[in-house]
Amino acid sequence: MALQLVWFRTDLRIHDNSALAAAAKKGPVVAVFLHCVEQWQAHGHGANKLDFWARGVDALKSALAGLNIPLLQRDISTFDQAPPVLTELAHQLGAEGVHFNHEYPFNEQHRDQAVMAHCRSAGLGAHGYHDAVAFAPGTLLTGKGDYYGVFTPFSKAWHKNIQAEQLALRDTPEPQAPLDIQSEARPDLPAMATRPVERQQWPAGEQEAADRLERFLRFRGRYYQSQRDFPHVRGTSELSAYLALGMISWRQCMQAVLSENGSLADGDTGLVAWVSELIWREFYQHVAVGFPQVCQHQPFQAHTRHLAWRDDDDAFAAWCEGRTGYPIVDAAMRQLVNTGWMHNRLRMITAMFLSKHLLIDWRRGEAFFLQHLVDGEFCANNGGWQWAASTGTDAAPYFRIFNPTTQSSRFDPEGNFIAHWLPELASLPAKARHSPPGDLLTQLDYPAPIVEHKMARQRALDAFKALKD
Numbered sequence: 001m002a003l004q005l006v007w008f009r010t011d012l013r014i015h016d017n018s019a020l021a022a023a024a025k026k027g028p029v030v031a032v033f034l035h036c037v038e039q040w041q042a043h044g045h046g047a048n049k050l051d052f053w054a055r056g057v058d059a060l061k062s063a064l065a066g067l068n069i070p071l072l073q074r075d076i077s078t079f080d081q082a083p084p085v086l087t088e089l090a091h092q093l094g095a096e097g098v099h100f101n102h103e104y105p106f107n108e109q110h111r112d113q114a115v116m117a118h119c120r121s122a123g124l125g126a127h128g129y130h131d132a133v134a135f136a137p138g139t140l141l142t143g144k145g146d147y148y149g150v151f152t153p154f155s156k157a158w159h160k161n162i163q164a165e166q167l168a169l170r171d172t173p174e175p176q177a178p179l180d181i182q183s184e185a186r187p188d189l190p191a192m193a194t195r196p197v198e199r200q201q202w203p204a205g206e207q208e209a210a211d212r213l214e215r216f217l218r219f220r221g222r223y224y225q226s227q228r229d230f231p232h233v234r235g236t237s238e239l240s241a242y243l244a245l246g247m248i249s250w251r252q253c254m255q256a257v258l259s260e261n262g263s264l265a266d267g268d269t270g271l272v273a274w275v276s277e278l279i280w281r282e283f284y285q286h287v288a289v290g291f292p293q294v295c296q297h298q299p300f301q302a303h304t305r306h307l308a309w310r311d312d313d314d315a316f317a318a319w320c321e322g323r324t325g326y327p328i329v330d331a332a333m334r335q336l337v338n339t340g341w342m343h344n345r346l347r348m349i350t351a352m353f354l355s356k357h358l359l360i361d362w363r364r365g366e367a368f369f370l371q372h373l374v375d376g377e378f379c380a381n382n383g384g385w386q387w388a389a390s391t392g393t394d395a396a397p398y399f400r401i402f403n404p405t406t407q408s409s410r411f412d413p414e415g416n417f418i419a420h421w422l423p424e425l426a427s428l429p430a431k432a433r434h435s436p437p438g439d440l441l442t443q444l445d446y447p448a449p450i451v452e453h454k455m456a457r458q459r460a461l462d463a464f465k466a467l468k469d
């Protein structure tokens with residue numbers, strides 16, 4: 001049986017991995033990982049994600065060693081070097097072909113098409129697998145044959161068409177006979193502009209991901225619907241970083257729900273709501289393929305290209321540094337910068353605050369998030385930002401502008417989250433933490449609101465209305 005080369009990227013696991021499972025059925029496997037740090041930095045990924053990714057590769061190497069699969073590692077800086085490096089490596093090893101799981105953002109698709117073409121012209125097999133999604137983009141379309149641009153009908157179609165074989169876990173290969181090829185050490189990461197957050201906050205690898213899934217389902221899954229919006233409660237799975245780098249698969253998550261609930265669409269409301277979030281994740285991957293302008297810094301809704309965003313570096317810096325004078329926004333931004341993660345409700349509040357209250361271009365916020373998030377993932381991040389800015393799919397109607405203070409009282413009623421991240425406000429009674437009294441601000445060393453809600457709301461409404469005119 002001919003040797004097979006498996007190219008790992010954002011699928012850092014040995015269990016339920018389509019490319020690895022298929023390759024192992026054809027012959028002995030050698031694995032390869034191409035470190036493209038320069039390219040990933042150019043795409044906006046920061047130290048948290050890159051450090052987590054590197055540690056994920058280390059964990060993968062150990063897991064592969066248990067199967068006697070050596071992991072080779074190459075430092076290639078940029079995507080354009082992938083085709084020649086892979087074909088040369090495959091030739092050196094005498095491999096029959098290269099196997100990988102598809103990725104959907106524009107540049108990654110182009111890289112993969114180039115790899116396919118290069119392999120085939122070099123006489124090698126090139127095998128791509130739609131592993132990260134249930135439906136290959138382009139195979140779940142509206143009645144008119146278009147990509148879905150709205151989530152609810154996409155989700156209905158997903159539930160209606162999903163088949164048992166799409167959900168079935170891919171085989172984990174049996175250990176193969178040892179090859180005379182040594183695994184290689186990971187090249188060091190180049191110096192980063194910022195230091196990654198404490199590593200123990202985000203242990204890398206499949207085992208940690210599986211433990212998180214188990215803990216979530218055992219203790220929190222059934223309360224997900226009622227608790228997911230409260231940032232001070234650990235109500236969500238905190239699996240996003242693991243899903244983004246494929247240390248766990250969406251199928252493993254769905255199978256775990258099925259064994260708890262017997263259904264993905266009915267039954268426990270918490271678990272069904274969680275499944276819906278996993279479908280959002282797939283939705284945004286389809287959007288990246290069906291509407292490639294979103295991968296090129298363009299809004300999904302073309303007319304919003306002309307929106308008069310404000311150029312205000314001071315306000316942007318205040319938002320980034322958690323100095324807006326809106327405690328819920330500031331606490332959220334401090335959570336992001338200090339942990340590499342932010343609760344979903346707060347991502348919506350802060351993104352809407354930047355794009356509506358400050359009327360600053362959502363692309364600046366999108367880039368800042370990607371720079372800090374350990375789970376930074378183009379499709380979900382872009383989708384979330386465009387939703388908040390009312391430029392995207394399922395856009396929040398432009399006149400829906402969260403009042404940050406109301407959101408704060410509703411989702412952090414005791415002000416516990418605020419007190420944790422803004423200790424300067426912890427001495428205030430709970431209710432006052434959402435909007436500290438003006439006469440105490442100097443004493444508290446906390447800034448006055450950077451902008452007045454009513455005025456900012458009207459300014460955003462006017463800017464969107466001007467688009468219509």
Ligand SMILES: Cc1cc2nc3c(=O)[nH]c(=O)nc-3n(C[C@H](O)[C@H](O)[C@H](O)COP(=O)(O)OP(=O)(O)OC[C@H]3O[C@@H](n4cnc5c(N)ncnc54)[C@H](O)[C@@H]3O)c2cc1C
Nearest residue numbers: 236237238239240277278281344347376377380381384385
């Ligand atoms: C402005 C903005 C930016 C975002 N940027 C990212 C990002 O870079 N990476 C990322 O993974 N998610 C992003 N999200 C989606 C969401 O906030 C995170 O996935 C979620 O907070 C992660 O926490 P969790 O793992 O506990 O999620 P859970 O609530 O447990 O959800 C389970 C999984 O579903 C997926 N998911 C949940 N919500 C969404 C969503 N709205 N869109 C797409 N997938 C979703 C994630 O993979 C998540 O791990 C963003 C949302 C917004 C509003």
